Amino acid sequence: GAVVSQHPSWVICKSGTSVKIECRSLDFQATTMFWYRQFPKQSLMLMATSNEGSKATYEQGVEKDKFLINHASLTLSTLTVTSAHPEDSSFYICSARDYSRSGTDTQYFGPGTRLTVL
Amino acid sequence: AQSVTQLGSHVSVSEGALVLLRCNYSSSVPPYLFWYVQYPNQGLQLLLKYTTGATLVKGINGFEAEFKKSETSFHLTKPSAHMSDAAEYFCAVTKAAGNKLTFGGGTRVLVKP
Numbered sequence: 156g157a158v159v160s161q162h163p164s165w166v167i168c169k170s171g172t173s174v175k176i177e178c179r180s181l182d183f184q185a186t187t188m189f190w191y192r193q194f195p196k197q198s199l200m201l202m203a204t205s206n207e208g209s210k211a212t213y214e215q216g217v218e219k220d221k222f223l224i225n226h227a228s229l230t231l232s233t234l235t236v237t238s239a240h241p242e243d244s245s246f247y248i249c250s251a252r253d254y255s256r257s258g259t260d261t262q263y264f265g266p267g268t269r270l271t272v273l
Numbered sequence: 274a275q276s277v278t279q280l281g282s283h284v285s286v287s288e289g290a291l292v293l294l295r296c297n298y299s300s301s302v303p304p305y306l307f308w309y310v311q312y313p314n315q316g317l318q319l320l321l322k323y324t325t326g327a328t329l330v331k332g333i334n335g336f337e338a339e340f341k342k343s344e345t346s347f348h349l350t351k352p353s354a355h356m357s358d359a360a361e362y363f364c365a366v367t368k369a370a371g372n373k374l375t376f377g378g379g380t381r382v383l384v385k386p
Contacts, residue, residue, distance in 0.1 A: 189373055197379070198377060199374075264318070267314070
């Protein structure tokens with residue numbers, strides 16, 4: 156199956172700093188990627204939809220100035236958590252839409268990035 | 274708007290017993306339905322999906338699910354649980370393939386020896 160990677164897998168940062176998380180589709184081109192957030196023992200909540208070459212679409216209640224998304228190429232989307240605070244600590248998961256493989260239209264998920272803000 | 278309800282946040286089964294995870298959805302258009310599994314500190318792995326056609330869908334690791342439109346359900350089953358099935362399971366819905374997913378609350382499965 157298609158592979159989506161995330162980097163880093165774990166990150167610890169100090170309060171007030173910014174953290175960048177990368178999401179890459181390794182063997183297919185993804186015009187659309189999605190960013191989800193998962194709190195401990197909870198479900199995934201969609202944060203935003205990232206489209207290559209255009210601005211991301213944020214879900215209601217998600218601060219676009221705090222969670223900066225850039226989708227500069229067909230294989231890379233980045234999520235930057237700006238001025239991170241402890242309440243931003245969470246598990247961030249991306250998915251990438253594969254629209255070309257075998258005529259199917261499927262989302263593939265990355266392994267997630269655990270962010271801890273001290 | 275779409276929504277997904279998973280009945281039971283925790284399910285405990287004995288090894289070899291039937292696994293049944295319940296999922297009910299709400300959608301204003303014909304839904305695309307998914308089941309994913311998540312192991313600790315990992316991303317999501319697709320177990321199976323329903324888009325169109327046959328309502329009984331077979332997935333990986335011996336799991337299957339049946340789409341019942343009249344009941345707005347998409348329950349996941351496995352005839353015989355293995356210890357390796359212990360994980361968190363998520364049901365999800367979308368209105369079109371490749372669109373954003375709406376997830377249920379998840380069901381954590383514990384398998385007892």
